[in-house]
Amino acid sequence: GFMLNSMGAQAASTPEFVSKNGRHALMVDGEPFLMLAMQANNSSNYPDTLKYVWPSFEKMHANTLEIPVAWEQIEPTEGKFDFSYVDTLLQQAREHNARLVLLWFGSWKNNAPHYTPAWVKLNNERFPRVVTKTGDTLNSLSPLGKNTLAADKKAFLQLMTHLKKVDEKNTVIMVQVQNEAGTWGADRDYSTMANAVFNAPIPAELVKKIGVKAGTWPEVFGKDADEFFHAYYIAKFCEELASAGKAIKPLPMYTNVALRDPFNPTFWEKGGATDNVIHIWKAAAPSLDAVAPDIYNPDHKTVLKWLEQYSRNDNPLFVPEIGNSQPYARYFFDALGKGAVGFAPFGMDDTDYVNYPLGADKYDEETIENFAQHYRVLAPMAREWAKLSFENNVWGASEPVTTDALKKLAAKPDATKEEKEAASKKIAEAVTQTLDLGRWNAEVTYGRPMFFTSPPVGNDVASGGALIAQLSENEYLVTAFKARVEFKPSTEIKDSKYMIDRIEEGHFEKGKWVMERVWNGDQTDWGLNFAKRPHVLKVRMATYKVK
Ligand code: N0T
Known part of the structure; x- marks a missing residue:
């Protein structure tokens, strides 16, 4: 009947991004979806290795796995494609109730063509590399290599064609095009071929989209020309893959x-x-x-600044690696507070590798639990959160x-009473945050007893956070970790007295x-005090009149 058909149609709807009023949602099966994600290591993309990935996935309470698909593995011989890994991955993901973000490791994997098949990376004639200003040749492919684009695109489109065929359920919800595409050690390709393009007029499309005068790259962009040129042609290369890929199956990319x-x-x-070339990427x-x-x-x-730079009206915030x-x-709390559609710590599998000092120095239960403790709270309400974050304020x-920074603020043992008081005030201020929620403010403090008013001193290790969503004018959904959250009237209602109407814990x-x-x-007398265990609260505040 009608119901069955419409439900079936909805389940099969391809994931997509939607935006309204500067907010974004990743729609999966027709509803906003929050990716509680994790990324596997760089060599975990083989059937035999997946058994080291899923235990972490389960412990994390994750719902999305980001994992590579390498060009070298799907097209080891030119024109002969092998999707056995992808098929195994899809099957196991479904068994684990996981959605997938596939990472296309093609022409650029952090700068280099390491993941391209041997027939690509060993053929410098056919697939030219970036030449530096001083004439050195780098192991980074030029985005202007026509053969490179054609070959990479052909493989990528085979992958998309395969997904269209075998993944009607949309287990794969998004595709990353290349990995940290770009070049370390040169602003652009300075080969003769590239110089010719560099000294020609910039594309009319770019002139129009970013509103600059026509001219050659150096004429239009001056000292930024080299980098903007490289950014434009790498973005354009990715665009060629993405647009053609979407024509086959319109997955988010x-x-x-x-x-x-x-x-x-x-x-x-x-x-x-x-951040300086986001406009170029958006145009290209x-x-x-x-x-x-x-x-x-x-x-x-630094993290907060990055989150701000990458959450824009024209750009949904997604943290694919942290x-x-x-x-x-x-930073899970900050990301979600800025409306992120997903978050993923990197290197979350037990394959005996850690990327310290970028990440943890050991991979153990504690490493997993640091993130799992937050995912655990959001997992049962990920859909509700995604919807709130798309439709309301969060x-x-x-x-x-x-x-360490707090220690520097502390008074010396021989300090006077006044000096000690001043230091403790400074510390308290440093670990107090005020969130402007409209009629109400939330004051968030860290490292204080649950009872009474002792000033906050910060947690032993900075680890706390809070997350709030608006439900109605005076009603909020609240959860936090190792923090006290206090609702106070904002200046809007500062003349009224106030009280808690009702605070429910629930799920x-x-x-x-x-x-x-x-x-x-x-x-509730001393604020809402959260320790390590998950609590989700519905907080309703009220005012009363004084004569
Ligand atoms: C990331 C990851 C993986 C000295 C690093 C970060 C991942 C890639 N790259 O483990 O390789 O595939 O996207 C690059 C950070 C460079 C900082 C260098 C500081």
Whole structure:
């Protein structure tokens, strides 16, 4: 009947990004989806290795696995394709209730063609490399190599054709085109072939889209010309794959970015979608749904700046890689607070490799648990969260100051009473955050007893965070980790007295809120105090009139 048909149609709808009012959702099976993801290591893309991936996936409470598909493995001999790994992966993913983000390791894997088949990477004539200003040849393919584009695209389209054929269920929900595409060690290709393009007028499409005057690259972009040129042609290369791939099966696609320091950029991978060339990528690669930050600096200000740079009206925030060591886990809260559609610590499998110092120095239960403890809370309400984050206001915060930085603020043992008080005030201020929720503010503090008013001193190790979604004018959904959350009137209602109307702890079951208990008394008198265990609260605030 009608119901069955419409439900069937919905289940089969291809994942897609939708945007409205500057907010974004990744629609999977017709509804907003939050990717509680993790990324496997760089050589885990083989059938025999998957057994080291799934145990982590289960422990993480993840719903999405990001894992490579290498050009060298699907087309070892030119024109002969082998999708046995992809088929095994799809089957096992379904058994584990996992959705997949496939990472196309093609012409660029962090700069190099390491994952291209031997017939590509050994043939420098047919597949030219980037030549530096001084005439050195790098192991990074030129984006202007026509044969490179044709061959990479042909393989990529075979993959998309295969997915169209074998993945009607859309186990694969998104595809990453290349990996940290770009070139380390040169601003662009300076070969004779590339120079000719560089000194020709920039494409009319770019002139129109970013609103610049016509002219050659150096004429139009001056000192930025080299990098913008490289970015444009790498983006264009990815666009060729993405647009043709989408014509076969319109899956969401994105590029991941080796970021540059947002405050003091000195050295970075050129050509990738770093913050200074996002506009070039957007103009050149409209078929990419997102440019996505790979986060490998645990500094709080830096991470927050990156999240801001990559959440834009024209760009859904997605964190496809973040270091898997402890300091990074709390940024889950900031990412979701900025409306992220997904988050994925990198290197989450037990294949006996750790990418320390980028990530954790050991892969053990604790490494997994640092992230699992947050995914565990969101997993049962991932759909509800994704919907709230698409339709309502959401906020997130994480503990801003490391233990080391706090130590520097502490008073010396021989300090006077006044000096000690001043130091403790400074520390308290450093670990207090105020979120402007409209009528209400949420004050988030870290490292204080659950009872009474002692000032916050930060957790032993900076690890706390809080997450809030608006339900109605005075009602919020709240969860947090090692933090106190206090609701206070904002300036909008500062003249009213206020109180808690009701705070329910509960969970979602099939999209419906199920109350477990009411928080009151000690549990609410000194703010809402979260330790390590998951609690999800519905908080309703109220005001009362004073005569
Ligand atoms: C990331 C990962 C993987 C000295 C590093 C980060 C992943 C790739 N690249 O484990 O290789 O496939 O996307 C590059 C960070 C460079 C920082 C160098 C600091």
